[in-house]
């Protein structure tokens with residue numbers, strides 16, 4: 423017999439925790455249950471490739487809220503339990519321990535699982551992804567016996583891990599299949615800047631390099647063989663090649679998928695096509711105002727939190743729609759990157775400031791309109807430039823390039839038509 427709750431949230435990560443917290447903040451008095459397959463309470467994921475991996479920040483500081491927070495707000499956290507089935511007709515979910523939980527409304531906030539390699543040797547010991555605190559713990563436990571590390575994938579997580587391990591004295595090589603790092607998320611100027619920063623600190627960056635296989639000794643990884651035949655000897659491999667959205671039970675229950683971008687399709691209020699079922703965060707494929715209404719998924723804490731707020735407000739009877747400007751941050755060495763907007767599809771980019779000073783911004787334009795910014799150690803540009811992105815403003819590129827002119831003082835030539 424299933425106990426029934428007003429709101430059942432699947433996934434006790436950033437989005438799930440925020441839905442529960444925001445519901446109470448908005449005065450929701452119904453029963454709220456948060457089901458998560460990881461042990462323990464919701465925690466911050468970004469430090470797993472940054473200051474938690476380096477050992478600077480202890481786990482207690484990663485908790486999104488302390489234990490008393492959930493007790494005081496009467497949010498039941500059922501951890502260590504994986505939802506394996508959704509029954510939309512009966513309005514209930516089934517967990518891997520056989521328990522069933524009935525719901526009036528279901529919020530799917532299950533994020534994604536790190537993609538793994540499929541080449542020979544992918545399952546050797548010493549090969550890791552970084553998605554959970556358990557992953558980060560396993561890597562940290564191995565480090566004392568490790569001299570050489572190969573990071574496969576030059577995205578943010580791979581580069582952050584490379585920065586931490588390189589700073590810890592390991593010999594690190596990043597292998598990236600594209601002709602630059604951060605190819606999926608940033609422009610060429612930013613990519614070249616980070617490549618140079620890593621190389622200057624002794625981290626090897628191999629571009630246009632594909633992995634043929636992983637080689638081992640006694641079932642433990644001993645090297646990464648590239649397609650051109652070169653062997654990169656190592657004792658540890660970190661694979662940072664993206665995630666596969668965790669939406670299996672929802673799709674099996676008949677929810678519409680996200681098509682090309684994967685995940686599960688949601689509308690502006692984060693409803694899936696199943697009755698009374700919402701989805702948020704990394705797994706939610708939504709039409710984004712800042713991507714010209716294209717169906718996309720965003721993998722950022724801010725997106726998970728903003729979509730959580732939309733769902734909480736909707737469940738409290740408000741008309742809420744998701745239209746926040748996307749933003750993201752990354753930390754490598756002493757470089758704090760803040761990004762706003764979406765640079766994909768830009769046709770012009772303008773660099774403000776000199777990258778050699780390690781404080782600069784790249785502003786991306788499409789058809790003359792500011793669509794995104796990447797700001798390195800340039801908080802002012804980030805704060806002021808975000809408004810240019812939100813306002814979809816036409817700005818003279820020559821003025822934009824002058825770092826002496828504050829972004830807040832730029833006179834927009836015009837405003838682009840809203841979508």
Ligand SMILES: Cc1cc2nc3c(=O)[nH]c(=O)nc-3n(C[C@H](O)[C@H](O)[C@H](O)COP(=O)(O)OP(=O)(O)OC[C@H]3O[C@@H](n4cnc5c(N)ncnc54)[C@H](O)[C@@H]3O)c2cc1C
Nearest residue numbers: 433435436437459467468504505532533703704721722723
């Ligand atoms: C190493 C790392 C560094 C990052 N750095 C940054 C950063 O600097 N800035 C930034 O904005 N973002 C960063 N991100 C991305 C950010 O953490 C994610 O976008 C965010 O966590 C998404 O929140 P979510 O709620 O969608 O998913 P998650 O936080 O992943 O939570 C989903 C939870 O659901 C659980 N789950 C999955 N399936 C089930 C199931 N069937 N039943 C029960 N539970 C389930 C998962 O195990 C997980 O605990 C980083 C991510 C990683 C991994």
